[in-house]
Amino acid sequence: MALTFKVNSVKSEVRLAERRIVSLQQEKTILETEFETRASQHQLAQWNAVDFGYEPPRADQYLESERQLAALGEVPSHNAPSPIRVAQAPEAGRVMKYPEMVSPLTGKPVHNRVESGALAAALAQGGELLAEGGR
Structure with missing residues (x-):
């Protein structure tokens, strides 16, 4: 009887150790992923500084309403060409044939x-x- 309790106790300790190993492996995977992500962010920042020159948006670049967005539009100048508009109406008696x-x-x-x-x-x-x- 005492041997059975001892065996069950050892099995329980083994299960706990296995769970701890799995937990540590998951934590290691998370840390590796975070490390790779931060490394790629550093690489992207270097590319941005050298090649692209992007900047984060400033506070004065945000719009608060649709009216502010509409105010950004420019009124066409007096000598600007009119916009191109295309429309097609079927002729009387003509049936439109689709491909x-x-x-x-x-x-x-x-x-x-x-x-x-x-x-x-x-x-x-x-x-x-x-x-x-x-x-």
Whole structure:
């Protein structure tokens, strides 16, 4: 009986030691990740100083409302060209024809509309139903 208690006590100590090992391994991983992150931040700061020259935003660069944003827009000068506007209206009696839908995988036209049950079956067979116009 005393031997059983001793064995259980040792097993419990082993489990506690294993949990502590796992905890320390997780902590080590977290510290390694933080170290790598800080090292990359240092590298990014060096690149920024040498190559890019970005600066953090200053307090006076923030806008407090949409009105401030709208005030930043410039009124076009008197000799500025008018903006380009494009519109198309169908002519009387003319039917607008849209280009045919084409499968991006096969390049074949998509002819049939597929119901959801047929679509599920087609997808189970490789999804060729739409590209081939139905089976």
